[in-house]
Amino acid sequence: MELLMIAVIGILFGCGTYLLLQAHLLQIIVGLALFSHGANLALMVSGGLKRGGPPLLTIGAPYADPLPQALILTAIVISFGVTAFALVLAFLTKQVCVSNDVDELAGG
Amino acid sequence: MIDQLFILFVILPVLTAVILFAIGPRSVWQQRASLAVVALLWAFSLYGLVHVLQTGIVVLRMGDWPAPYGIILVADVLSMTMVALTMTIALAVTLFSLPTVDRARQEHFYYPLFFILLMGVNGAFLTGDIFNLFVFFEVLLIASYALMALGSDADQLRETNIYVVLNLIASAVFLLGLAATYRIMGTLNMADLAVKMQAQAENPLLTVLAMVFLFVFGTKAAIFPLYFWLPGPYFPPPAGISAFFGGILTKVGVYAIFRTFTLLFRHDPSFTHELLLALSAATMLFGVLGAISQMDVKRILSYHIISQIGYMILGIGLFTPQALAGALFYIVHHVIVKSALFLISGAVQETTGTTSLKALGGLATRSWFLSALFLVAALSLAGLPPLSGFFSKFIILQAGMHEGRYGYVAIGLLGSFLTLFSMLKIWNGVFWGADRAPTRPAGLRPLLPGVVLLVSLTIGIGLFPSVLYRVVDAAAGQLTDPRVYIEAVLGPQTPGSGILPAERTSQ
Amino acid sequence: MSTPFLLSLLILLPILSAALPFSRLLRHAVGPLATLVPAAQVLILFILWPDVREGGQLLHAWAWLADLGLHLGLALDGLSWLFACLIAGIGVLVFFYAASYLHADPLLPRLYRLLLLFNGAMMGVVLADNLILLSVFWELTSIASFLLIGFRSQRPEACDGATKALLLTAGGGLVMLFAILAVFVQHGTFDLSTLRANQVSLSSFIGVCFLLAAFSKSAQFPFHIWLPSAMEAPTPVSAYLHAATMVKAGLYLVARLSPLFAADPLWPAATVTVGGVTLVWGGVLACKQTDLKALLAYSTVSQLGLIMSLLGLRTPTASVAALLHIVNHAAFKGALFLTAGAVEHATGTRDLHQLGGLRAAMPLTAAAALLATLSMAGLPPSGGFVSKELFYEAVLETSSWLPSVAVAASGFTFLYSLLFFHGVFFAPPRESPHAHETPVGMLLPIALLSGCALVFGLAPPVAEALIAPAVGLLSAHAAAAHLALWHGLTPAFGLSLLTVAIGGAAFLWRDALVPLLRACKAPYSFDRAYSDGVLGVNAFAVWLRTRYMTGHLTDYATYLMTVLLLALGLPLWWFYRHTAFTPDVAPVEQYEIGLALLMAIGSLGCCVFRARVPLVLSLGLVGALVSIFFVLFSAPDLALTQILVESVGLVLFLLVFRFLSPIARKPISWSKRGVQVALSVGSGLVVALVLLAANLGQIHPSVVAPFYLASSYLLAGGRNVVNVIVVDFRGYDTMGEITVFSVAALAVFAMIKLGSQGNPGPPDLSTPVLPSVILRAIARLTLHLMLLFSVYLLLRGHNAPGGGFIAGMLTAVAIILQMIAFDLRTFLQEIPWNPLRIVMTGLAIAASTGLGALCFGYPFLTSAFGHLHLPLIGEVELVTAVLFDFGVYLVVVGTTLGIIRTIAED
Structure with missing residues (x-):
């Protein structure tokens, strides 16, 4: 099971990288979103994957490792905040610099 | 009880940000309150540093949970030095910001954002938990994104885009590294990690982890070959912000390298630290070459940051007590001088409207005082005696000689020479030559208190290097022997046994 | 007053007085007040003379950075005393002169500040016992010199000259720092006195580094190029720094360190050779100059080469000759520079083509200059003659080729001395209506220095008293050396006659010879090499930057991911080389494979779609699938959070994307596309390998999870x-x-x-x-x-x-x-x-x-x-x-x- 998830994470990072290398800011932001999905799943894997054992102390052991879940929660919130910022930045960039194409931006 | 107040370095800034928001963006109290809080924290940070030097490492358990379960703040000499340094720069930057930050910026949360930045930086320096380090990295980063983009002109937006995207990549890799770390070691507390890693000599898996973290922190610290992002974004923001970024922000990455490569990744120095050495040499040279290639004061200064980070990494690569002490000495010196130079460039910008060497000239005839301040800082940066730069360079290079690393010492000296070369470029372009710079009505005098503070520090350190050396020596002592750190966090350790967490003291 | 206090006062007095409020309160008295400082130094040195006369040494060290071997160690022995006397003595005269020279210039206070700073730093160089302290003061003199050369900072030539001087001398200082560090590593001390007491002998490599520093400071070939450019400084500065004192710091260093290289064959060879080349080179170039100060500058280069080669000979005679010539040179060159300043002051020019016949307008100046010129040319009855005789004696004692070089060089010396004096005071008079006799304030220092040049020749014991304490330190037997104006008909005297004959002949045929010299233009000069070097470094730096720092985010992302692959590749390979792959895989349900496939499709969709809506929807699909995985793997909180975040995120995307520009389909080269795909596959692979490695190589299971599960309810109530x-x-x-x-x-x-x-x-x-x-x-x-x-x-x-x-x-x-x-x-x-x-x-x-x-x-x-x-x-x-x-x-x-x-x- 872990192996499958690791493969999925690899795919997420691979596709994320591909998008990062594209020219449009929206693509880049989507690539970053894929990165953060991948990283969150990686944290999930780091606690060991367990089915049917949510760490709620009402249902009885064995529980899944709760720490990675807490960490992912933090990571999701942070990446949401930052992605929102990046998106607005792209939006403003379009308004001020007329383009969202990083090559055109660099070209001045 | 006084120990518990160390949390104020992190929490007081965020509360201040809230209060500044509450009192309204137009109020003059924005400025007064900011200055008051920064001055208060500055004084407290100096007190804290002395306190830590005298009584040893201060450990704070967040939520009163013992390590490794809860998050621990660890104020050792290194951390407190960095915090005190941060607050010093914050004070100078605030002093500079009061007369220079325009109304629009002030009304759009300049000061609250600055305080959040302080919170993130102090939090990153003080934390003893590696995931928490990630969190505070994000705090300081988002505040820095905001401060960088504030103003929203085309240059700023373009550079901020680059800065944000690259940092987000690094953050994702950071998370990946944290996932791997937790998977391998089962803990996130740095002291606990250190205990468990001690037993793993030359385990290649730890080298994999070390490389992940080196990549992440190296990106933040702008070491070779990851430095390409740095000079751009430091150019457009107002000089106060550039000064703080240039002085402190990259040093958070350097600090993280220091922490992880002295506490955690000691398993295979013949690879990891040797690599750091090689990178440091390349960083020194490429950074200074970049500086030479530029024709603008702020850009030249930005490139120098890179070069000088090389010296710091050289210290950690050499990995001897004196080298670590030297690198720390270098950090202190660099942060002070670099911020001073950025503020001076800001003063130039305020009074002339430009920082381009091609448009400037002859400012020495306008203000001998400003040019003297610049000259002292510039010579200090180039490592000329008798200023702080000379001693920081001396200590590291002497350590390098002791290790028989003559090549690196020679590169260090070459870097110093090229630094002098490029500082002369600024001097000749801005202060000497025909007086042809445009004039703006802005008065120079109110801009200078912060600069004077920093420049007198570099002179002071140059005249009395032993005072600072005692501090960095103590810090290096703690870094060289991680048991001190581990036992402060986890309690007494018996060799070979697992961790013995202390009981929770209260409920 | 205690001697340590007096020693420190020698340095502190000028440095502290530099901070006096000259420009405000003491504006009118700045000259006399500043002159008091070197005068006080002279007094102190006089007081201390008995302590060093018999070869004694005063030594005192204050705490500095003791952990690293740094002490503020000051030492005064005969050698230091001699140099200190030069610094203080010439200082008095130059300080006095400057008040008249720059009379009413608003920048006069700044000039004095810098001169005082220099004076203190230079004192520090010759008094420092700790090598690091020496290097500190060494660089300080370079900085002071930099500021003084660029004193007329509006002139681009002044800025360039100052920069050149600083780069060369401070660069030399850095090389010296390297040598000093090497000394410490090998011998465990920075203290010269300790090194001398232990009779260490240092390696040739360290010697070369020290020599590079000394050569750059003392303007030896090929570093001499900075000295002529330094003539942009006001003339008192040229006389003080660039003739009498600072340029002698290199000589001081060589003299000071020579005993530590007693066994080293390279040290004397390098010193003599470089000194000799400089001697001739400087002499030739001096003859070509038309600018008075440039002539004097090249002459200084040449004379410094002479002293340098004498120091390298290390025989008793050579040592005496070197020390004596240091004193003589300080006197006559100081006088001549001040004369050049007086001439410029009177006529407004320093160009030999525009000058001439000034003996009528400035008889007293001419008389004083004559004495100095005699000394420079090495004619009796001046001090210069005595030291030139000794020089010949010394070279005759040693090697076979040196005497001919010495005579040739001295011929040039003779020639340019006459060119100078004749050109200014005797050549056909030109239009210089304002020419007038030098004012007393300037004439007095010139006269005093020229007087010295004469006295050293007529009464050699005076000079001997100055150098005697130093001689013993350079060479054990040299104390016996005798100074006299008339040595008898020695071979050295013969060479002197020969010199006069050659030089005189050259002067007679000057109208043919000098234009010939001027016509000889080297196709490539060291000056060109310097400026080409500067330009080259600049060009290389710009090339490097524009190549690497393109400003394109795409490039930066490429770098970043490439570095990631490189950084992780090697340790991953190490890991997998030693780790057997054990696929102990938990059973995988079919629907999970299905979800994973969907996830792959979603992420590939993000890569493929160019239209913005499908792109965002693909991302939404991935997000939704992630939350399903969270549900599967027992994380209900996460699943809820994720789905809420996804929906808000979607709204956000929908709000914003209409205002983003459409994603253009750009033609892209196959190689670029190949790089993109390779990097993507590579990074996906590396990430997966890292996680797999973490899974395979787990060292500790979670320490904290059991605690959280056990105490969440008990201790935290949830x-x-x-x-x-x-x-x-x-x-x-x-x-x-x-x-x-x-x-x-x-x-x-x-x-x-x-x-x-x-x-x-x-x-x-x-x-x-x-x-x-x-x-x-x-x-x-x-x-x-x-x-x-x-x-x-x-x-x-x-x-x-x-x-x-x-x-x-x-x-x-x-x-x-x-x-x-x-x-x-x-x-x-x-x-x-x-x-x-x-x-x-x-x-x-x-x-x-x-x-x-x-x-x-x-x-x-x-x-x-x-x-x-x-x-x-x-x-x-x-x-x-x-x-x-x-x-x-x-x-x-x-x-x-x-x-x-x-x-x-x-």
């Missing part, structure tokens, strides 16, 4: 362990996290508001989605339900999935739904408050809850809990952690709404 971790065990993380979130809202608001201030009106937008009646009805209905449900989620969060974040998100979604359903204006009317206020309130609540614990003496964020049973909701934890969670809730609601609203408004 059954939802994830939530307990978030608000209690690791509540501090959450504090940071909500700060990030709040700042995102602040930043978005600030950027957009500030950005739109400068821009003409943003595109007018109504609501993003067309409102429909049904939607409105549903929205009205659901709003209250959702709000109620979110309160429930918030309160029960500690024990069941939920908590502040999820509840906050739900509230936000409910309100956003209203916004979509109704048009924006209505919405804004309904909710007129600023969401940022909610954010800040939440942040304040969270932070102060944490601080509350401090009041009770507990660490930050320590929670206290009790339980309260509420109908319908169940058990609720009371007080602090919930309050903290409430803060989180407010932050989330406020931030989400704030961001959406800010964008929608704009």
Whole structure:
């Protein structure tokens, strides 16, 4: 099971990288979103994957490792905040610099 | 009880940000309150540093949970030095910001954002938990994104885009590294990690982890070959912000390298630290070459940051007590001088409207005082005696000689020479030559208190290097022997046994 | 007064006086006051003379950075005393002269400040016993020299000359620092006295480094190029720094260190050779000059070469000759520079073509200059003659080729001396209507220096008294050397006659010879090499930067990912080389494979789609799948959070993407595409390999998970362990996290508001989605339900999935739904408050809850809990952690709404 998830994470990072290398800011932001999905799943894997054992102390052991879940929660919130910022930045960039194409931006 | 107040370095800034928001963006109290809080924290940070030097490492358990379960703040000499340094720069930057930050910026949360930045930086320096380090990295980063983009002109937006995207990549890799770390070691507390890693000599898996973290922190610290992002974004923001970024922000990455490569990744120095050495040499040279290639004061200064980070990494690569002490000495010196130079460039910008060497000239005839301040800082940066730069360079290079690393010492000296070369470029372009710079009505005098503070520090350190050396020596002592750190966090350790967490003291 | 105090006073007095308020209070007395300082130094040196006369040494060290072997060690012995006397003595005269020379110049106080600074630094160089201290003062003299050369900072030539001088001399200083560090590593001390006492002999390599420093400072070939450029400095500066003292620092260093290289064959060879080449080279170039100061500068280069080669010979005679010539040169060259200054002062030019016949207008100056010229040319009865005789004696004693070089060089010396004197005072007079006799303030120093030049020749014991204490330090037997004007008909005298004959002949045929010399232009000069070097470094730096730092985000991302691959490749290979792959895989359900495939499709979709809507939808698909995985792997809180975040994120994307430019399909080269694909595959692979390695190589299972599970309810009072971790065990993380979130809202608001201030009106937008009646009805209905449900989620969060974040998100979604359903204006009317206020309130609540614990003496964020049973909701934890969670809730609601609203408004 872990192996499958690791493969999925690899795919997420691979596709994320591909998008990062594209020219449009929206693509880049989507690539970053894929990165953060991948990283969150990686944290999930780091606690060991367990089915049917949510760490709620009402249902009885064995529980899944709760720490990675807490960490992912933090990571999701942070990446949401930052992605929102990046998106607005792209939006403003379009308004001020007329383009969202990083090559055109660099070209001045 | 006084120990518990160390949390104020992190929490007081965020509360201040809230209060500044509450009192309204137009109020003059924005400025007064900011200055008051920064001055208060500055004084407290100096007190804290002395306190830590005298009584040893201060450990704070967040939520009163013992390590490794809860998050621990660890104020050792290194951390407190960095915090005190941060607050010093914050004070100078605030002093500079009061007369220079325009109304629009002030009304759009300049000061609250600055305080959040302080919170993130102090939090990153003080934390003893590696995931928490990630969190505070994000705090300081988002505040820095905001401060960088504030103003929203085309240059700023373009550079901020680059800065944000690259940092987000690094953050994702950071998370990946944290996932791997937790998977391998089962803990996130740095002291606990250190205990468990001690037993793993030359385990290649730890080298994999070390490389992940080196990549992440190296990106933040702008070491070779990851430095390409740095000079751009430091150019457009107002000089106060550039000064703080240039002085402190990259040093958070350097600090993280220091922490992880002295506490955690000691398993295979013949690879990891040797690599750091090689990178440091390349960083020194490429950074200074970049500086030479530029024709603008702020850009030249930005490139120098890179070069000088090389010296710091050289210290950690050499990995001897004196080298670590030297690198720390270098950090202190660099942060002070670099911020001073950025503020001076800001003063130039305020009074002339430009920082381009091609448009400037002859400012020495306008203000001998400003040019003297610049000259002292510039010579200090180039490592000329008798200023702080000379001693920081001396200590590291002497350590390098002791290790028989003559090549690196020679590169260090070459870097110093090229630094002098490029500082002369600024001097000749801005202060000497025909007086042809445009004039703006802005008065120079109110801009200078912060600069004077920093420049007198570099002179002071140059005249009395032993005072600072005692501090960095103590810090290096703690870094060289991680048991001190581990036992402060986890309690007494018996060799070979697992961790013995202390009981929770209260409920 | 104690001698250590006097020693330190020699250095501190000038440096401290440099800070006196010359420009304000003491404006009118600056010259005399400043002159008092070197005068005091002379007095001190006179007092200290008995201590060093018999070869004694005064030594004192103060604490500095003792851990690293640094002491503020000062030592005064004969050699130091001699140089100190030069610095102080010439200092008195130059300081005195400068007051008249720059009379009424507003910059005079600054000149004196810098001169005093230099004076102190130079004293430091010759008094330092600690090598690091020596290097400190060494660089200080370079800095002072830099500022003095660039004194007329409006002139570009002055700036260039100053820069050149600083780069060469400070660069040499850095090489010296390297040598000093090497000395310490090998011998464990920086103290010259200790090194001498231990009779260490240093290696040739260290010697070469020291020599490079000395050569650059003393303008030896090929570093001599800075000295002529340094003539941009005001003339008193040239006389003081660039003739009498600073350029002698290199000689001092060589003299000082010679005993430590007694066994080294390279040291004397290099010194003699370089000195000899410099001697001739400088002499030839001096003859070509038309500018008085340039002539004198090259002459100085030549004379410094002479002394350097004498120091390298290391015989008793040579040592005496070297020391004597140092003194002589200081006197006559100082006098001549000051003369050149006086001439320029009187006529306004220094060009030999424009000068001539000034003996009539300036008879006294001419007389004084004559004495100095005699000394320079090495004619009796001057001091220069005595030292030249000794020089010949010394070279005759040693090698076979040196005498011929010496004679040739002296011939040139003779020639340029006459060219100088004749050109100024005797050549056919030119138009110089304002020429007048030098004022007394300037004439007196010239006369005194020339007088010295004469006295050293007529009464050699005077010079001997000066150099005697130093001689013994250079060479053990040299104390016996005798100084006399007339030695008898020695071979040296023969060479002197020969010199005069050659030089005289050359002077007679000067009209043919000098133009010939001037016509000989080297195709490539060292000056060119310097400027080409500067340009080359600049060009290389620019080339490097434009290649690497392109400013393209795409390039930077490429670098970053490439570095990641490189950094991880090697250690991963090490790991997998030693690790057997053990596929102990837990069983995989078919639907899981299906989900994974969907995920792959979703992410590939993100890569393929260029149209913005499918792109965003693919991303949404991935997000939804992630939350399904969370459900599968026992993480209900995460699944809820993820799905809420995804939906808000989707709204955000939909709001923004219309205003982004469309994604253009660009033609892209196959190689570039290949790089992209390779990097993508590579990074995916590397990431997977890292995680796999972590899985295979686990060292410790989780230390903390059992603790959390065991004590979540007992110690923290919550059954939802994830939530307990978030608000209690690791509540501090959450504090940071909500700060990030709040700042995102602040930043978005600030950027957009500030950005739109400068821009003409943003595109007018109504609501993003067309409102429909049904939607409105549903929205009205659901709003209250959702709000109620979110309160429930918030309160029960500690024990069941939920908590502040999820509840906050739900509230936000409910309100956003209203916004979509109704048009924006209505919405804004309904909710007129600023969401940022909610954010800040939440942040304040969270932070102060944490601080509350401090009041009770507990660490930050320590929670206290009790339980309260509420109908319908169940058990609720009371007080602090919930309050903290409430803060989180407010932050989330406020931030989400704030961001959406800010964008929608704009």
